[in-house]
Amino acid sequence: MGHSHSPHSDAPPSPAALAARRRANRLLTAILVPLGLLALAAMVLMWPTGDRGGITVADPYATADGVTFDTGEVQRVSREDCPSSQALVDAGGTAQQCLVAYTVPSAGGKTIQIEVPPEVAASEAIEAGDTVKYLNLEAVMGSSGGAPPYVFVDFVRSIPMAALTLLYAGVVIAVARWRGLRALLGLGGAYAVLAGFILPGLVEGQPPLLLGLVGSSVIMFGVLYFAHGFTARTSTALLGTLFGLLITAGLAAWATDAAHLVGVDDENAYTLINASDSLSVSGIILCGLIISGLGVLNDVTITQSSAVWEMYELAPGASAKRLFSGAMRVGRDHIASTVYTIAFAYAGAALPVLILVSLYDRSFLDSITSGELAEEVIRTLVGSIGLVLAIPVTTALAVLVVKAVGIKGVPHGAGAGAGGAGGAGAGVGQRSVDEGNDGDGHEDDSDRVAGVPAPAAHGDAQSHAAVPGAMPTRRSLRNQP
Numbered sequence: 001m002g003h004s005h006s007p008h009s010d011a012p013p014s015p016a017a018l019a020a021r022r023r024a025n026r027l028l029t030a031i032l033v034p035l036g037l038l039a040l041a042a043m044v045l046m047w048p049t050g051d052r053g054g055i056t057v058a059d060p061y062a063t064a065d066g067v068t069f070d071t072g073e074v075q076r077v078s079r080e081d082c083p084s085s086q087a088l089v090d091a092g093g094t095a096q097q098c099l100v101a102y103t104v105p106s107a108g109g110k111t112i113q114i115e116v117p118p119e120v121a122a123s124e125a126i127e128a129g130d131t132v133k134y135l136n137l138e139a140v141m142g143s144s145g146g147a148p149p150y151v152f153v154d155f156v157r158s159i160p161m162a163a164l165t166l167l168y169a170g171v172v173i174a175v176a177r178w179r180g181l182r183a184l185l186g187l188g189g190a191y192a193v194l195a196g197f198i199l200p201g202l203v204e205g206q207p208p209l210l211l212g213l214v215g216s217s218v219i220m221f222g223v224l225y226f227a228h229g230f231t232a233r234t235s236t237a238l239l240g241t242l243f244g245l246l247i248t249a250g251l252a253a254w255a256t257d258a259a260h261l262v263g264v265d266d267e268n269a270y271t272l273i274n275a276s277d278s279l280s281v282s283g284i285i286l287c288g289l290i291i292s293g294l295g296v297l298n299d300v301t302i303t304q305s306s307a308v309w310e311m312y313e314l315a316p317g318a319s320a321k322r323l324f325s326g327a328m329r330v331g332r333d334h335i336a337s338t339v340y341t342i343a344f345a346y347a348g349a350a351l352p353v354l355i356l357v358s359l360y361d362r363s364f365l366d367s368i369t370s371g372e373l374a375e376e377v378i379r380t381l382v383g384s385i386g387l388v389l390a391i392p393v394t395t396a397l398a399v400l401v402v403k404a405v406g407i408k409g410v411p412h413g414a415g416a417g418a419g420g421a422g423g424a425g426a427g428v429g430q431r432s433v434d435e436g437n438d439g440d441g442h443e444d445d446s447d448r449v450a451g452v453p454a455p456a457a458h459g460d461a462q463s464h465a466a467v468p469g470a471m472p473t474r475r476s477l478r479n480q481p
Helices: 015-046 083-090 118-122 158-203 208-228 232-258 267-275 281-292 293-313 319-347 351-359 364-368 371-404 474-478
Strands: 069-082 097-105 112-115 131-136 148-154
Touching: 015 208, 015 371, 083 112, 097 131, 097 351, 112 293, 112 371, 158 208, 158 281, 208 232, 208 281, 208 293, 232 281, 232 293, 232 371, 267 281, 281 364, 281 371, 293 319, 293 371, 319 351, 319 371, 351 371, 364 371
Parallel strands: none
Antiparallel strands: 069 097, 069 131, 097 112, 131 148
């Protein structure tokens, strides 16, 4: 049978519930405003000056005079004598075989031959219709000579990447509506902080631990409130997120030093080391460890905060212990799934390295502790520990807040059902517009506890939440209409 909302379940919150929310907001504001001001002040003081100290990295696409990067569309590919083997043939040798892409330049002109590198040819990635970028050496070498005047550089990926970006944005907005749009805008703001503050700060030699903490804190203040609104639930989740950040930062600082993560097995790290002696690759790794867990940390803290508030509004007379244990059941399920998410995400990103290491003739322990894998393993462990510890802390903070600002006039043991004395619980479990709507007039269930419906209308005898002092049970929830 379909689930329907009765007129009673859509009633506005009771005055007592609204007053409790206002008290919660005042309490959390008194805690979070100083923290937010401290983070902003630190960001202002640490803001990059733009002085790179003479650090320069050669542009891999820089060209000499007369050499240009052009694009063209591949018409056909064939395996034949390499154009670069012509000098060898002229000397009496045998031509080498390679994959040649016959390409029409985007600027127009005759079809040209582009010799495809062996690593690209081996993947069979190039075919007719592909748009490629190539190095045009014709102006300096002419159309004849031992080496081909056209050198394959890369594929042009603008169209598929733009299509995926638009599809992603469209799916998020279609499913999450206004809240999804706000989340995307918040993501853009987060990347602005990353590109404008954290990255230049690392280049200028700012302390990586402090830089990562300040930047991540500002990002979390912005994206959480922008996406979820200024509610007590969001503020509680933010407190838990900040705690998780502190734990992650402390573990990252210790692990980076204890495990000697210096990035010597990364080609990009060598490029940075050669660019300047002042750049600390281990510091960059440390900052990356802090930033990498932000998204999942935000996810679990929001869930736990919403779980506590939802359970409290269903049964405002429940004890702090019952609220905590009930919300932690949700948290444990979340931990089990989120740990897999982090581990598999990092494993997928490091798959080529994993394959390479698996081919080495050495023990599993030597492989897992090698420089190639140690960073990914530590990143997974540090992020997982931070988010796991953030769940009980966020839950405890949420319980403390809801009990500290509890609905007045509801004695301990009073229920949350429609039959509660004095009607104090009549509107409990319903949210105000900023908590219950996503901005387009539709009810938003994103912050409901999974499987916990709104209180039954008209004092439904099967609703366990209507029993004085009782928390909802699995059986009673299954019996909800």
